[in-house]
Amino acid sequence: MQKKKIIRRILDKTTEYLLTFSGAITGIAIVFITIFLFTEGAALFKSPEVEQGYELYVHAQNPINTLSPAETKKIFDSEITNWKDIGGKDGEIKIFRIDDAFSVYPEDELGENYALLPQKLGELIAQDENILAFLPKQYAPIGSSVKALVSHNIQPSDYFLGKEWMPTATPVPFFGVMPLVLGTLLVSIVALIIALPLGLGVAIYLSELASEKQRRLLKPVIELLAGIPSVVYGFFGLVVLVPAIQKSLHLPVGETAFTGSLLLAIMALPTIISVAEDALRNTPRAMREASLAMGATQWQTIYRVVVPYAKSGISAAVVLGIGRAIGETMAVMMVTGNAAVMPHSIFQSVRTIPATIAAELGEAPAGGPHYQALFLLGCILFVFTMIISISAEIISKKKNYKPH
Amino acid sequence: MNKKHSQFVAFLIFKLLGIIVVLILFSILGFIIINGVRVINWEFLSKFPGEGMTTGGIFPAIVGTLYLTIGSLLFAFPLGVMSALYTQEYAGKGWIVKTIRMMTNNLASVPSIVFGLFGMSLFVNKLNFGDSLLAGSLTLGLLALPVIIRTTEEALKAVPDTYRAASLALGATKLQTISKVVLPAAMPNIITGLILSIGRVSGETAPILFTVAAYFLPHLPSGVFDQAMALPYHLYVLATSGTDIEASRPMAYGTALVLILIVLTMNLLATFIRRKLEKKRSK
Amino acid sequence: MIETRNINFYYGDFHAIKNISIAIKPNTITAFIGPSGCGKSTFLRLFNRMNDLIENTRLEGECLIDGKNIYEKSTDVDALRKRVGMVFQKPNPFPKTIFENVAYGLRVNDMGDKHFIKQRVEESLQAAALWDEVKDKLQKSAYELSGGQQQRLCIARALAVAPSVILMDEPASALDPISTSKIEELVHELKQHYTIVIVTHNMQQAARVSDNTGFFMHGELVEYSDTKKMFLNPDKESTQNYITGRFG
Ligand SMILES: Nc1ncnc2c1ncn2[C@@H]1O[C@H](COP(=O)(O)OP(=O)(O)OP(=O)(O)O)[C@@H](O)[C@H]1O
Ligand SMILES: [Mg+2]
Numbered sequence: 026m027q028k029k030k031i032i033r034r035i036l037d038k039t040t041e042y043l044l045t046f047s048g049a050i051t052g053i054a055i056v057f058i059t060i061f062l063f064t065e066g067a068a069l070f071k072s073p074e075v076e077q078g079y080e081l082y083v084h085a086q087n088p089i090n091t092l093s094p095a096e097t098k099k100i101f102d103s104e105i106t107n108w109k110d111i112g113g114k115d116g117e118i119k120i121f122r123i124d125d126a127f128s129v130y131p132e133d134e135l136g137e138n139y140a141l142l143p144q145k146l147g148e149l150i151a152q153d154e155n156i157l158a159f160l161p162k163q164y165a166p167i168g169s170s171v172k173a174l175v176s177h178n179i180q181p182s183d184y185f186l187g188k189e190w191m192p193t194a195t196p197v198p199f200f201g202v203m204p205l206v207l208g209t210l211l212v213s214i215v216a217l218i219i220a221l222p223l224g225l226g227v228a229i230y231l232s233e234l235a236s237e238k239q240r241r242l243l244k245p246v247i248e249l250l251a252g253i254p255s256v257v258y259g260f261f262g263l264v265v266l267v268p269a270i271q272k273s274l275h276l277p278v279g280e281t282a283f284t285g286s287l288l289l290a291i292m293a294l295p296t297i298i299s300v301a302e303d304a305l306r307n308t309p310r311a312m313r314e315a316s317l318a319m320g321a322t323q324w325q326t327i328y329r330v331v332v333p334y335a336k337s338g339i340s341a342a343v344v345l346g347i348g349r350a351i352g353e354t355m356a357v358m359m360v361t362g363n364a365a366v367m368p369h370s371i372f373q374s375v376r377t378i379p380a381t382i383a384a385e386l387g388e389a390p391a392g393g394p395h396y397q398a399l400f401l402l403g404c405i406l407f408v409f410t411m412i413i414s415i416s417a418e419i420i421s422k423k424k425n426y427k428p429h
Numbered sequence: 430m431n432k433k434h435s436q437f438v439a440f441l442i443f444k445l446l447g448i449i450v451v452l453i454l455f456s457i458l459g460f461i462i463i464n465g466v467r468v469i470n471w472e473f474l475s476k477f478p479g480e481g482m483t484t485g486g487i488f489p490a491i492v493g494t495l496y497l498t499i500g501s502l503l504f505a506f507p508l509g510v511m512s513a514l515y516t517q518e519y520a521g522k523g524w525i526v527k528t529i530r531m532m533t534n535n536l537a538s539v540p541s542i543v544f545g546l547f548g549m550s551l552f553v554n555k556l557n558f559g560d561s562l563l564a565g566s567l568t569l570g571l572l573a574l575p576v577i578i579r580t581t582e583e584a585l586k587a588v589p590d591t592y593r594a595a596s597l598a599l600g601a602t603k604l605q606t607i608s609k610v611v612l613p614a615a616m617p618n619i620i621t622g623l624i625l626s627i628g629r630v631s632g633e634t635a636p637i638l639f640t641v642a643a644y645f646l647p648h649l650p651s652g653v654f655d656q657a658m659a660l661p662y663h664l665y666v667l668a669t670s671g672t673d674i675e676a677s678r679p680m681a682y683g684t685a686l687v688l689i690l691i692v693l694t695m696n697l698l699a700t701f702i703r704r705k706l707e708k709k710r711s712k
Numbered sequence: 713m714i715e716t717r718n719i720n721f722y723y724g725d726f727h728a729i730k731n732i733s734i735a736i737k738p739n740t741i742t743a744f745i746g747p748s749g750c751g752k753s754t755f756l757r758l759f760n761r762m763n764d765l766i767e768n769t770r771l772e773g774e775c776l777i778d779g780k781n782i783y784e785k786s787t788d789v790d791a792l793r794k795r796v797g798m799v800f801q802k803p804n805p806f807p808k809t810i811f812e813n814v815a816y817g818l819r820v821n822d823m824g825d826k827h828f829i830k831q832r833v834e835e836s837l838q839a840a841a842l843w844d845e846v847k848d849k850l851q852k853s854a855y856e857l858s859g860g861q862q863q864r865l866c867i868a869r870a871l872a873v874a875p876s877v878i879l880m881d882e883p884a885s886a887l888d889p890i891s892t893s894k895i896e897e898l899v900h901e902l903k904q905h906y907t908i909v910i911v912t913h914n915m916q917q918a919a920r921v922s923d924n925t926g927f928f929m930h931g932e933l934v935e936y937s938d939t940k941k942m943f944l945n946p947d948k949e950s951t952q953n954y955i956t957g958r959f960g
Contacts, residue, residue: 246458249696256632261460264678311800352538352542354542
């Protein structure tokens, strides 16, 4: 008897420790994911603006000591061609790339493993004050008449407020997330504007007007639709929506922000319908009866009593819908065309944050600035959805009136 | 306009709306079913893709998805259920539990691509698992974890406190109370949560893009460090980047239908098991 | 004047009301008593067609109010319910302000302008003996009131649309003794202007407030007569047993 009791107690305690341990693991895992994302992302601001592993070199006499990313880009795009335009001496800018070295010097002059290349490059730059050389650091030119331009680290303002996303441009990649953020918001908000009224309407129809038989048929199908993988919706969008939109709106391509919104709206509808329907049906019978017993019509009862009562449930559904839309990756990626430009119209191609991550992560070298920039995009998504889920929680907790 | 007329107009609008939206949604389903049914046969389910994915079947993708689903839930289900038991039955109402709960809630709403990002960086690169079933399963498992915790917590919460009190008052220990009273009562809902997360995990594309999914493999994965094909990624590939997209369309319809069928089966199974267990319990 | 003729009512196959005929005179208080599940609420809810809301039910017979069968096809159900008010067992104010709760019936029935509504709300609250307690917090949520106050608010809400009949289904069962006696007083007051039918489990309450009493059992109206007679000298033995508490 005594023995049994002891065993039982030991079992009890062991279980408790085991469960506590799993709780702790889960907690730690979650914290870890968060910290991990943010440290990987924040590392971007320790990376130089110039493409990784490269540096810009000029003649030591050149008064220019540093170039902003925008200036560098314009020079390499031949929009700025004279040093004068950026505060230097009058003289045409001569761009020199590493490939050019091989046309100047035959390969056998450069020694084994190009050991002589840095020196040759140094001589070359020393000859010409107007040269702007973009060279790998490993072949950094040697010589007293050469100087490297001071390179800054990428600034948070360049990232968060930048209007250009050109992660693989040389010599300076641009990591401005504005077009992506705006693209994401545009696609999601338009989707919600389409899906909300429709979803609420159908929810009201299902919960208040449809017969029991209709509801029993429709509810499971709608739940099934809510569970269908997004890639299937994406496929549907690609083969049906894209050509349909292109033809009906006479657009050059059917892959537009609007296509994405429409598809997202279709995907969000089942969720919105089923959550809102639940909220509506949770309105106590007593409330409906009280209203009807006063001589109110069914419609008056719905919009004066049932909908206000279900308000917090409905708004939670809305907020969750926004969260879903913002984070949706595959379907949107398949139908929006993915042009990373500032959106001007919803009938243009756009690129969203999740689609950017999915499309570029494969090519971004691990640990490089591009990779880090994508992590930072992940952080932005994380923060977005966190704000949304917290507000959903606050809304659904806040019952405007609590019965005793 | 009196109140009867406005009711008439409003109901007319809602009925039309209901019919239109339901028709649209059903037609999507119908579109894929009609196009997919023509393709699905035994050969499609049991063969490897051939000729640049324009013929053959999707067998390796089915197997890959099966492995990934099992692998991810093997780790997420026990951990999730135990964590939920801890927060719901053992931990007090202190700030630690509140924080864990808040974080699981947040994690449940984090987009799946973020999990992919994390999984690739940690499992594939830092821990050096490479693109592998292991990395993919762990990533998908993390995605399923908050969902399982949440459904389990809800299931435990739905067990009335009077059950616990009654059991404890009879001299049962806490463990006995949980294993004999609380868990059996909560089981239908926990199982439903598990089955629904199977449906979810098997259809996710974004988390496996960079952790396991292969464009094409001529053989099945033979160990946890192997890459694998998977149904959702296969559909993505067929739809967007096959060698001959038009010719691989039928394959894509078939794959899409298989994905829908998986979700359908899981939904039906969940309903079925739930009914069965509830019936058994009320006997 | 309410009259039923051979009313039968079914929930699916379940025969809940069995062939009941009854006549209720205007400006009287009628109490329905009987064991739980005997059909009192079901019967009461026939008078304002509240049972229409429950699916899969069936009715036979006639129910006449002021000489017209309310179950005729041509009946305007909303108008009927406006004429026949109802107070439920549990207080069920809307999640709105106190003022809006009382004004609700006036608004949905398009009765009068702002000024009229304001006046009517005050009158109704006064008639429900609640005015003094809430006149300074009309814009507060109805859920800030106590249970007893909420129930009187629901009575005020029913009075506001000026019904001729008020149905009350155990209006005091969820309340404390003081609130209960307030409601009873109120019912007594209201008798001058309204026909009142009240369901109650409380024998003393039935004896105190009602003029006539109906005793129900298993869906049948066992006995219906003057309250004094019913309590002092019932015709049927089962009535006697129930009233004296000897009923199982
Ligand atoms: N919505 C319903 N569906 C099916 N049966 C019902 C329904 N409402 C009531 N019943 C049945 O009809 C019978 C009468 O119910 P009713 O509510 O009228 O009883 P009651 O006399 O008011 O009881 P109580 O004193 O407990 O309120 C009961 O046997 C009940 O089970
Ligand atoms: Mg009753």
